Amino acid sequence: MRTAEDTISQAIAENPLPEYLLYGFAAVFVVTGEILIWWSIQHGSGLGALGGAALNGFVWPAFRQTRELRQQNLMLRMLEIPLSKAKTADEAANMLTEAFSNHFNQGELRKPKAVKQGAE
Numbered sequence: 001m002r003t004a005e006d007t008i009s010q011a012i013a014e015n016p017l018p019e020y021l022l023y024g025f026a027a028v029f030v031v032t033g034e035i036l037i038w039w040s041i042q043h044g045s046g047l048g049a050l051g052g053a054a055l056n057g058f059v060w061p062a063f064r065q066t067r068e069l070r071q072q073n074l075m076l077r078m079l080e081i082p083l084s085k086a087k088t089a090d091e092a093a094n095m096l097t098e099a100f101s102n103h104f105n106q107g108e109l110r111k112p113k114a115v116k117q118g119a120e
Helices: 004-013 016-043 046-057 059-085 089-104
Strands: none
Touching: 004 059, 016 046, 016 059, 046 059, 059 089
16 A cells, blocks of 8 residues: 555656646747847847747746646645644544645635435
């Protein structure tokens, strides 16, 4: 049986490919945009410079996605702390519930929806 630490480490190990892909897209957009801006200045084309600036603007969504991916990795690593302190499955479940509610709801606990009993 795999431990929680092994599972978390595997999940984090699977994330570098998308992270590197996002960095690659960011680099391509910046380099292509800068080359297009330089070319536009050399040839006096305002429309080309505008296109280069637009390409440089595409970098920010890639950076934002990369930052969110890093935050998720950090959150997964932080889950190891309550799991390592738990002695029973119930303690682990309570600690995970508290950790998830603090992280995802910023301290606000959601009220469970009432289950309607249907006529059978």
